[in-house]
Amino acid sequence: MKKIYFLLGMLGFASAFGQAALPYYDGFAYSGTALQTQTGWAALNSGDDIAIVPGNLSYTGLQASTGNKISFAGAGIDTTLSVAAQNSGTVYYSMLVNPVSMAGVTDANGGYFAGLIQGAPAGNVFGGTLWTKRVDDNTLQFGIDVRSNTGAATTWTSTTYSTGQTYLIVVGYTFNTGGTNDDIVSLWVNPATGGSTPPTPTITDTNSTTDLTGINNFLLRQDSATETPSLEIDELRIGTTWASVTPSATSLAVGDLSTIKTGSFVKNTFVKTNEITFGAEAKDVKVYNMFGQIVKTASVKENESVSVAELAKGNYIVTGTVNNKPVSQKILKD
16 A cells, blocks of 8 residues: 655745745746746846746656756856755755756866855855766766865766756755864765655765855856756755655645635535535646545636546545645545
């Protein structure tokens, strides 16, 4: 029997101060074509967009992808996401990454395309950076760095990886309290999903400079044609627990319903008429049984109903996307 992990509150939302609460999820389900113009995201510079493109990346064992994906290469706009400030424990971020091509990425130090930021983004105080380095046009190494953004102190995977493949990448920045240069960054490439305890990391990187004092921004970076390869990225998650950034395919991510008005997703959580009535237009609606199996799918308009006459009596979880925000609600069919 498959076990369901109810990751309460996994789906982040913007606070009154413009910060994304953690845990945060972004399936890039936006109607626009440039990530830096979407709510919560901001451009650091000018140049080519970080493009929102149709389609998804997927990874066996990870919760099903939603929305779109993003794509970028070479020099261009860097974009940041303000998140609730953290200064203890471990801050994780995960994403699906497809390195499309390493052609032309010739910098011997490689380049970083994601990371965490202390303070204002323009201050350039980076940590937990995620790197790639070309082996040849079709293979690469992944790397991480606690603080340096030069590549001189980056720790690299001993394994080389192929282009044109989707990888589940998880980075964790751990605040340690023994000194001012003892923080650690860990990288997992294709870890097992689900569970509450992180497995042994693929690589770790220790610090020889000053630790971050806090983290309050996430960065996606387009550096230069010789440092930034052609990349596709999907299913971004940021959180303070392993479970929040590696939900398994049988996990149900139950959204924080305080992000929408009460009853505006599912109006009748006690279903007595064999129909679920929705109070808002919702995309990618899925109904899960208590074994984590999808038993119904739909897309609905406001006040539209979906028949569930074929379903047995009992509890179900309904998920969907409302106003580009993933939401979920538990229902009881009588």
